[in-house]
Amino acid sequence: MPGTNGAIGLHHAGEGFAGQLRSLSVTSVDKDELIRYAKTFLGVPYDFGTGSYEDTKKFDCSSFVRHVYDHFGIDLPRTSRSQAQVGQTVDEDDLEPGDLMFFYTPGRYESNRIVGHVGMYAGDGQIIQTYGRPGVTISEFDDYWRKRFLHAKRIVD
Numbered sequence: 001m002p003g004t005n006g007a008i009g010l011h012h013a014g015e016g017f018a019g020q021l022r023s024l025s026v027t028s029v030d031k032d033e034l035i036r037y038a039k040t041f042l043g044v045p046y047d048f049g050t051g052s053y054e055d056t057k058k059f060d061c062s063s064f065v066r067h068v069y070d071h072f073g074i075d076l077p078r079t080s081r082s083q084a085q086v087g088q089t090v091d092e093d094d095l096e097p098g099d100l101m102f103f104y105t106p107g108r109y110e111s112n113r114i115v116g117h118v119g120m121y122a123g124d125g126q127i128i129q130t131y132g133r134p135g136v137t138i139s140e141f142d143d144y145w146r147k148r149f150l151h152a153k154r155i156v157d
Contacts, residue, residue, distance in 0.1 A: 029072045029074070029098070029156040031096060031098040031156060032097065034068065034069075034072060034156065035098065035120070035122050037068060037072075038064075038122070038128050038136075039128065039138075041059070041064065041067075041136045042128075042135075042137065042138070043134060043137075044057065044058065044064075044130070044135045045057070045058045045059075045135040046060060046132050046135045046136075047059070047060060048060050050063060052067075058135075059130050059135070059136060061080055061118050061119065061129055061130055061131055062076075062077075062078060062080040062082075062083055062118050063078070064129070064130045064136060065080075065083065065100060065118050065119075065120055066078060066083070069155065072156075076155070080102065080116065080117055080118035081114070081116075083100060083102075084100075084102045084118070084150075086153065086155065087100065087154050088153065088154045089154075090151075090153065090154045091152075092149065092152065095152055096121065097121055097123040098120060098121065098155065098156050099120070099153065099154050099155070100118055100119075100120060100121075100152060100153045100154075100155060101118065101120065101121055101127055101141075101145075101149065102118055102149075102150045102152065103117040103118070103119070103145065103148040103149055103150060104117070104150055105117050105148075113150065115150060117131060117148075121141075121152065122138060125140060125141050126138050126139065126140060126141065127139045127140075127141055127145065
């Protein structure tokens with residue numbers, strides 16, 4: 001199928017997967033290529049709850065991750081909370097480029113254990129993500145992010 005690189009797509013309806021954890025293993029996506037593609041969006045403006053990039057030329061955290069993976073034929077859910085339900089859980093010490101990293105957002109929910117943000121591990125202790133100005137950016141996985149880190153998921157092997 002053109003444009004899919006042999007990847008397996010996850011198809012979803014609405015908010016997601018009825019609480020089911022899905023495991024996905026895709027071997028044909030080059031992780032370095034995935035990160036290179038993600039970096040082409042550096043500086044694209046952030047807009048919480050935005051529509052599709054094609055319509056708005058903006059991203060929120062989950063639409064950015066979804067857009068990047070979609071380029072490789074992988075259809076992720078729309079929200080970070082739903083995205084946190086797919087893939088294989090990965091220990092922080094075993095992060096690889098392309099792994100999704102989930103964080104809580106202070107003050108958004110009653111509990112700090114609820115996913116409110118997603119970024120993508122870019123390698124070398126860095127996260128490519130979007131959450132405000134300057135839009136899509138690369139951040140260090142430093143104490144600020146470590147304190148908010150909940151878990152990571154691997155979507156591609």
